[in-house]
Amino acid sequence: xxxxxxxxxxxxxxxxxxxxxxxxxxxxxxxxxxxxxxxxxxxxxxxxxxxxxxxxxxxxxxxxxxxxxxxxxxxxxxxxxxxxxxxxxxxxxxxxxxxxxxxxxxxxxxxxxxxxxxxxxxxxxxxxxxxxxxxxxxxxxxxxxxxxxxxxxxxxxxxxxxxxxxxxxxxxxxxxxxxxxxxxxxxxxxxxxxxxxxxxxxxxxxxxxxxxxxxxxxxxxxxxxxxxxxxxxxxxxxxxxxxxxxxxxxxxxxxxxxxxxxxxxxxxxxxxxxxxxxxxxx
Amino acid sequence: xxxxxxxxxxxxxxxxxxxxxxxxxxxxxxxxxxxxxxxxxxxxxxxxxxxxxxxxxxxxxxxxxxxxxxxxxxxxxxxxxxxxxxxxxxxxxxxxxxxxxxxxxxxxxxxxxxxxxxxxxxxxxxxxxxxxxxxxxxxxxxxxxxxxxxxxxxxxxxxxxxxxxxxxxxxxxxxxxxxxxxxxxxxxxxxxxxxxxxxxxxxxxxxxxxxxxxxxxxxxxxxxxxxxxxxxxxxxxxxxxxxxxxxxxxxxxxxxxxxxxxxxxxxxxxxxxxxxxxxxxxxxxxxxxxxxxxxxxxxxxxxxxxxxxxxxxxxxxxxxxxxxx
Numbered sequence: 001x002x003x004x005x006x007x008x009x010x011x012x013x014x015x016x017x018x019x020x021x022x023x024x025x026x027x028x029x030x031x032x033x034x035x036x037x038x039x040x041x042x043x044x045x046x047x048x049x050x051x052x053x054x055x056x057x058x059x060x061x062x063x064x065x066x067x068x069x070x071x072x073x074x075x076x077x078x079x080x081x082x083x084x085x086x087x088x089x090x091x092x093x094x095x096x097x098x099x100x101x102x103x104x105x106x107x108x109x110x111x112x113x114x115x116x117x118x119x120x121x122x123x124x125x126x127x128x129x130x131x132x133x134x135x136x137x138x139x140x141x142x143x144x145x146x147x148x149x150x151x152x153x154x155x156x157x158x159x160x161x162x163x164x165x166x167x168x169x170x171x172x173x174x175x176x177x178x179x180x181x182x183x184x185x186x187x188x189x190x191x192x193x194x195x196x197x198x199x200x201x202x203x204x205x206x207x208x209x210x211x212x213x214x215x216x217x218x219x220x221x222x223x224x225x226x227x228x229x230x231x232x233x234x235x236x237x238x239x240x241x242x243x244x245x246x247x248x249x250x251x252x253x254x255x256x257x258x259x260x261x262x263x264x265x266x267x268x269x270x271x272x273x274x275x276x277x278x279x280x281x282x
Numbered sequence: 283x284x285x286x287x288x289x290x291x292x293x294x295x296x297x298x299x300x301x302x303x304x305x306x307x308x309x310x311x312x313x314x315x316x317x318x319x320x321x322x323x324x325x326x327x328x329x330x331x332x333x334x335x336x337x338x339x340x341x342x343x344x345x346x347x348x349x350x351x352x353x354x355x356x357x358x359x360x361x362x363x364x365x366x367x368x369x370x371x372x373x374x375x376x377x378x379x380x381x382x383x384x385x386x387x388x389x390x391x392x393x394x395x396x397x398x399x400x401x402x403x404x405x406x407x408x409x410x411x412x413x414x415x416x417x418x419x420x421x422x423x424x425x426x427x428x429x430x431x432x433x434x435x436x437x438x439x440x441x442x443x444x445x446x447x448x449x450x451x452x453x454x455x456x457x458x459x460x461x462x463x464x465x466x467x468x469x470x471x472x473x474x475x476x477x478x479x480x481x482x483x484x485x486x487x488x489x490x491x492x493x494x495x496x497x498x499x500x501x502x503x504x505x506x507x508x509x510x511x512x513x514x515x516x517x518x519x520x521x522x523x524x525x526x527x528x529x530x531x532x533x534x535x536x537x538x539x540x541x542x543x544x545x546x547x548x549x550x551x552x553x554x555x556x557x558x559x560x561x562x563x564x565x566x567x568x569x570x571x572x573x574x575x576x577x578x579x580x581x582x583x584x585x586x587x588x589x590x591x592x593x594x595x596x597x598x599x600x601x602x603x604x605x606x607x
Contacts, residue, residue, distance in 0.1 A: 101338035122595040127584040131356035154345035187308040215434030265432035
């Protein structure tokens with residue numbers, strides 16, 4: 001609450017505030033709006049110099065149709081999907097287990113390992129590049145989706161474990177103790193007591209990792225090179241050289257490439273924000 | 283539909299593998315290695331308890347070791363060798379690099395990035411969080427401002443290319459200049475300031491992040507403190523800067539450091555927008571220039587980045603330790 005709520009301010013102040021906010025929003029989103037507008041224009045508009053006005057005809061289907069049928073875009077999208085989904089599942093599964101161990105058990109080295117995970121979280125990925133590339137080539141996984149997936153899982157595990165461990169630490173511990181007193185096996189405690197309680201964290205983490213991995217460009221460039229395995233972030237550059245100067249198609253391609261994580265964000269907004277907040281504040 | 287089927291099978295194997303590993307390893311531990319049936323079953327239970335955490339930790343630690351610990355050491359080792367990797371040249375890569383003009387430009391630009399981007403993103407985020415707080419449609423506004431965060435850095439760069447394009451018909455900036463009667467310019471070729479044009483893209487993406495975290499923090503401020511300040515006759519700015527900001531200082535610092543660390547890793551924007559030309563190089567993109575040509579040099583740059591990040595990392599671990607005590 002800034003001093004007086006805006007609702008109680010004089011009418012003029014309210015009006016100017018209400019006018020200012022949408023204006024600022026439009027300015028903020030102007031780059032996106034422009035690209036969206038470009039993407040539904042016919043080619044003729046660019047020839048005639050109608051860049052910024054309304055499209056003279058709506059060519060949504062033909063533009064997006066060409067993106068989907070005349071380029072490698074669908075392949076790139078599928079590649080992204082097949083890289084992202086297994087990574088999310090793998091990273092979440094591994095980190096749920098590791099987080100459980102670090103959060104529930106007291107043992108020698110617990111703190112040390114926890115700090116190692118924090119450190120791993122901050123290591124700049126550039127330093128991994130050359131050895132990881134060589135390792136991937138040695139394992140015969142260069143330019144394959146598997147290679148990317150394996151690496152992503154490993155790299156994301158640091159952050160995910162940190163996240164899970166903090167979440168498990170905040171769970172009511174007596175619940176676990178009660179189960180132990182009843183003689184429930186440890187894996188059953190993990191599976192039937194802790195995992196169900198972790199659902200919000202699992203969802204938040206999954207959404208977060210999905211966008212991280214989908215948007216990854218660095219490793220896509222380092223570990224893959226062709227349409228066979230490259231995800232859409234790397235593919236979009238190839239797409240743009242294919243349609244150089246065809247602004248309507250370049251825009252449509254950019255929108256298609258950006259859409260899945262944006263859609264994910266709007267559908268799962270609650271989890272996404274919960275994930276960011278949990279990950280950053282803790 | 284074969285790729286989809288293939289994907290599904292991979293997923294099933296992956297998940298099944300995880301569940302199986304987890305079930306089987308616990309079973310083996312409890313029933314085979316330390317069964318609580320023999321004469322010393324008390325000791326066996328204790329032993330099993332000692333081993334169990336490592337069962338849960340093993341896969342994650344193995345992954346982390348293979349892809350994190352080994353590469354850090356490996357990178358440093360590689361940076362001591364020449365381009366082909368055959369000749370040991372000690373710190374040779376570092377000395378040639380420090381003497382180079384391009385490297386110094388990259389360091390200087392990187393410092394600019396590390397100061398400007400976190401400051402601007404945190405400030406704007408705080409501003410938006412404050413202005414949209416308690417507003418009826420504030421949540422919609424927040425979602426929209428947050429949206430760029432979901433777009434990849436490359437995707438955002440491509441979108442911003444339309445803003446900075448030097449063709450006045452395409453570029454928004456030049457379209458505005460055209461209306462005002464000014465000649466078109468290429469914003470990305472203006473020395474020094476072009477760095478800031480690139481930073482704006484990252485600020486555009488990260489403001490949403492700062493806003494979300496800070497707005498949660500603002501909501502957590504006890505209402506009484508603000509009421510008390512109002513009763514004491516504090517003006518809006520005093521309330522904001524002297525009551526609210528100090529109470530969320532911890533969160534502001536976290537947001538600031540998180541974005542700082544991110545900035546030191548981002549190369550996509552420079553790489554996609556200018557390719558490091560026109561003196562816009564920063565360390566990560568400088569490294570990419572050498573990536574496929576000279577691994578020794580590339581790893582040396584990577585190690586410099588690592589050393590710059592190190593203090594922030596140590597500070598974060600200290601913070602975590604403090605929280606625990």
